[in-house]
Amino acid sequence: MDNTAKKNQGGPASWFSALSAHPVLWKRMMLAVTLVVLILFFVLPIVRLIWLSFTEDAVPTWQHYNEVLSDAGTWTVIQNTFWMVLGSTIMTLLLGVFMAWLITYSDIRAKQAIHVMVMLPFIIPSYIITLSWTQLFRDSSWFSGILQWLPGNLETPDLYTLPGMIFMLGLSNYPLVYLFTVAVLRKIPQELLSAARASGSGKWTVFRKITLPLALPGITGGGLLAFLANLDNFGIPAFLGIPGNITVLSTAIYQEVVGFGPSAFARAAVLSVLLGVIALLGTFLQWMLLRKSRELETAHEETGPRFRLGVWRFPAETAVWVALVFISFVPLSSMVSSSLLSAYGVDFSLETITFSNYSYILFENEKTQGAIGNSLMLALWTAVTALIAGTILAYYRVRRPSTLTRSTELITGLPYALPGIVLALAMIFTWMEPIPGWNPGIYGSIGILMIAYITRFMILQVRGSMTALMQVDISMEEASHVFGAKGLIKWRKIMLPLLLPGLISGTMLVFLTSFTELTVSSLLMSAGNETIGVTIFDFEQAGYTHYSTAFSTVVVVLMLMVIGSLMLAHHLWKKKVVKT
Amino acid sequence: MSATLQDVRKTFGDTVALSSIDLDIKDGEFIAMLGPSGCGKTTLLRLLAGFETPTSGNIRIDDIEAVEPGHMVPPEKRNIGMVFQSFALWPHMKVKEQVQFPLDHHKYVPDRFKKQKKERMKEVLEMVGLQHYADRMPNELSGGQKQRVALARAVAAQPSLLLMDEPLSSLDAGLRLEMRREIQAIHRKTETSIVYVTHDQSEALAMADRVIVMNHGSIEQIGSPRDIYSFPQTEFTAGFVGKANMVPGTFTPEGFHPLSDTDIVWPCTRVASTFIENGTFPVRPEQFQLNQHGDGLKGRVVNSQFQGKEMHYVVEVQGHSWTVDTPADVQLPIGEEISISLTGIETPSPSQTVHVYS
Secondary structure, eight states: OOOHHHHTOOSTHHHHHHHHTSHHHHHHHHHHHHHHHHIIIIIHHHHHHHHHHTEETTEEOSHHHHHHHHOHHHHHHHHHHHHHHHHHHHHHHHHHHHHHHHHHHSOOSOHHHHHHHHHHHHHSOHHHHHHHHHHHTSTTSHHHHHHHHSSSOOOOOOSSSHHHHHHHHHHHHHHHHHHHHHHHHHHSOHHHHHHHHHTTOOHHHHIIIIIHHHHHHHHHHHHHHHHHHHHHOOHHIIIIIHHHTOOOHHHHHHHHHHHTOTTHHHHHHHHHHHHHHHHHHHHHHHHHHHHHHGGGGGSOOOOSOOSOOGGGHHHHHHHHHHHHHHHHHHHHHHHHHHHTSSSTTOOOOTTTOOOHHHHIIIIIOHHHHHHHHHHHHHHHHHHHHIIIIIHHHHHHHHHSOOHHHHHHHHHHHHHHHSOHHHHHHHHHHHHHOSBTTBOOSOBTBHHHHHHHHHHHHHHHHHHHHHHHHHHSOHHHHHHHHHTTOOHHHHIIIIIHHHHHHHHHHHHHHHHHHHHTOOHHHHHHOOTTOOOHHHHHHHHHHTTOHHHHHHHHHHHHHHHHHHHHHHHHHHHHHHHHOOOO | OOEEEEEEEEEETTEEEEEEEEEEEOTTOEEEEEOOTTSSHHHHHHHHHTSSOOSEEEEEETTEEEEETTEEOOGGGSSEEEEBTTBOOOTTSOHHHHHHHHHHHOTTOOHHHHHTHHHHHHHHHHHTTOGGGTTOOGGGSOHHHHHHHHHHHHHHTOOSEEEEESTTTTSOHHHHHHHHHHHHHHHHHHOOEEEEEESOHHHHHHHOSEEEEEETTEEEEEEOHHHHHHSOSSHHHHHHHHOOEEEEEEEETTEEEETTOTTOOBOOTTOOHHHHHHTEEEEOGGGEEEESSSSSEEEEEEEEEEOSSEEEEEEEETTEEEEEEEETTOOOOTTOEEEEEEOOOOOOOTTSOOOOOO
């Protein structure tokens, strides 16, 4: 450290420079501060939650568990959750693996376009997708008209049921399995399959003995990820299950807290611990599998087609496109058309079109305006904080791997591994009275939302930044040192220009997820601090479908604008610097 | 004196990467560090650069203590330049920006360059023949051109020590020979000390003033390329640099009796003491001669490879396999019984320690 010049100056800066003249001491202090902050924000809430589920007025007790587990209602809830998660996970696996296999190995055309279409439901929040399907399937929609016109007494399916929830979860989360499986399938070297063929085994044997065993850890990992997403999801059970009177664990916790019954918090804590334990077990299993499938990671990805569909290519392409376009656009267009109607049940025609819902949301209703402002601000701050803090954590994790940096990754991942509703409850317990008898006023303000968003989504940025960092060879950094630049100059001139596109994709994910967040906000919001997700949920619960659809449309348009401008920026950057 | 290493040790956990290295690098000297992968040569280079801290020992660069107990000068404050194995060109910078970067940031840039950065940049690019490529991006350059940019960047600030980490290993064979000449030319022009790490003995022998042969974290031998090649001090150097066959036998005042055959005597006035102690005699493939008749050890041809200007044979003699290079016109079928003898022996340079058996 070259601070000898500053050393003898007096004033408030002197202790600082004295400290930085001792790099080891300085490093230790930074490390200690980081650890304390991480534990305070990321670990303590979970400890608080578990503690509360086991105590009554600070006295340890099993009472809450006894109470909750002996309640027949709890078992119905657990049963519902079990079937919902099982059904939707099977659906995501079937859809995801099939699509992945078709895209990676077949000679189907326009793979890039199909890929984007598959990923679409991943970007749009699941409650908006659900809202759009309810509009497609409502009694007076054009779709139900067609079904009635067709012979056979067809009716639009009722989405407000367990199968309806399974269907929506499956559609929302299959891109997870798809993404995972695509990566795994591409990493299986074509040569391994060719070697098996050359050793005399047929196509089916190759699939059974080579492809499947190699792909299985990856597919199972993707399936577990989907399982966790299905378990964590709050939007779909809230939008479909609450009106349909089918309660699952996430909505049960929500209703306990919102209902404010006697010992509601303790009961919610017990349910949360149950849900949290299942989720953490799933995460642990997934992590183990991921470690196992790492063996393939060194192999480079092969993207060429591995089998030809032949005469089946055109029919297959047609089927895939019809299905994808239907899934992606038809419900959304129903949602848009609903938003253009003045009242529920009015037939859609040129005369009935009105923009009054939009003008109400955008210009007349203070609550929606406030929600857009709040969500925008929350998303922006969350994204910026995560970008800076997450990238610093990622830097140390990638460049100085140690037990310590690995555990910081684990700690930051914890709030995301927990279901959102569980984290929200833990946040309430922590920030209502951080120290007994002292309420800093964070709970009930927008501050608690900010803390919750940052802790929950930080890991997304950490992972994004880690990926970006791993793609920048360490020699880039070493060259910068050799030629005289370290610290700020190194970051400004070398690291940021190289990392930015990679960092931004993580930041975009954090921004968009925060922008449309529903689960955590539903428990943590307070009057005047509503977010977009909560406002749409409120409209829907109150039966103002034309407002909820209009607001959802606005949100989707805003999101597409953000994504579009970022993609444009990325494209411009890529034109300037093509990866070598 | 450009750089000095004193009793430098480096361990990673339980593994010893370098054990007690002492080395003087003279001003303007071209030193090649030669050894197989894992021998510690790259670690040594990274210690000189400042990317690693030695476990113990001192390093001086240009009369400045770069490393002493409890203190280390980071890379950006050492008067060094470096050429990386993968070139490490920053993909977002034009060629001229790459070269100008050290001029902007290096701590030891001479004042005359500081005042005229543009001129210096052009001068250096001209030195490597890339004056017309100043506005190109790295991805618009061929492998050889990237290598030249990396060289230009490394010498731009005129460092007193230029470090090269296997700089030619990612180029194809033809380009490698061309770049050798380029590096030699740059060395002549800049008169900078160079430490050049390589596992390719022909690269080391071709360019260096002194070659340091390394193995298992320590220095096996230091010497001129000619001495290293002709007069190895250890079995490792003999094998790694000269691909020598180790012929067991007995040393007597008359000479060396290969395979202790008292009828055959090889002159052995110039063999290092380690070989005499071990009772082995290093013979490089081209020092053997194969005859269909005549005196010498009796053996049998077990393999042959035609190499254009020469033949590579594997000969089996009393259970030992030796490689023998002969002129291409020596044609022997596999299975042929031959007799094997010694041809020319070199005369050592005055500096070389010669052990005369007496």
